[in-house]
Amino acid sequence: MQIQTKFHGNIEINKTEIWHFPKGLPGFDEETEFALLPIENNTAFQVLQSTKNANTAFIIANPYTIIDNYSFKIDEPTIDLLKITKPEDIMVLAILSMKQPFEQSTINLQAPLIFQLYNKTAKQMILNDNHFDVRHPIRKGGN
Incomplete structure (x- = not known):
């Protein structure tokens, strides 16, 4: 499947x-399908790219690598929607707000992205x- 992306141009992704x-997503209710794309020479961040709108793309990262004491309880509606049965079913990422200079960049810890690994929801x-x-x-010492 071909998609147009904000940072990678026109690329081929597998539907799986x-x-x-x-x-x-809040504020992007019509955007229901996304791909996780790598950022060249950067393993800490990824791009959450809409498959339908090239301009809808977010830089994301694992919040646990940015803040040591990050923890929260997943609410029942989310557990039900994603069909989560055990902690190993999920991956948690968060959206970054990139700034210049980079040291002023931030991460949204108030609204984590919960990914159910086995059903791709x-x-x-x-x-x-x-x-x-x-x-x-997200700067060093931001904990």
Whole structure:
């Protein structure tokens, strides 16, 4: 399947690589299919790219590599929607806001992306926890 992307141009992806967001993303309700794409020479970050709109793409990362004490409980609606049966079923990523200079970039810890690894569904879950910030610094010492 050919898709037009924001950062990689026109690329071929396998349909089995598509992640389905049944309810879209907050603010992007119509965007329900995404691909996770690598960033050349950067293993810390990836691109969450819409398969339908080239301009809808987000830089994402594993929040556990950025903040040591990050933890939250997945709510029942998310468990039900994604059909999560055990912790090993999921992968958690978070959206970054990239800035110049890079040291001013932030990660959204208040709305993690939950990926169900076995059925390729995902959801951005909004936390009701004021311990984590929408704009948490990703610079060293941002913990």
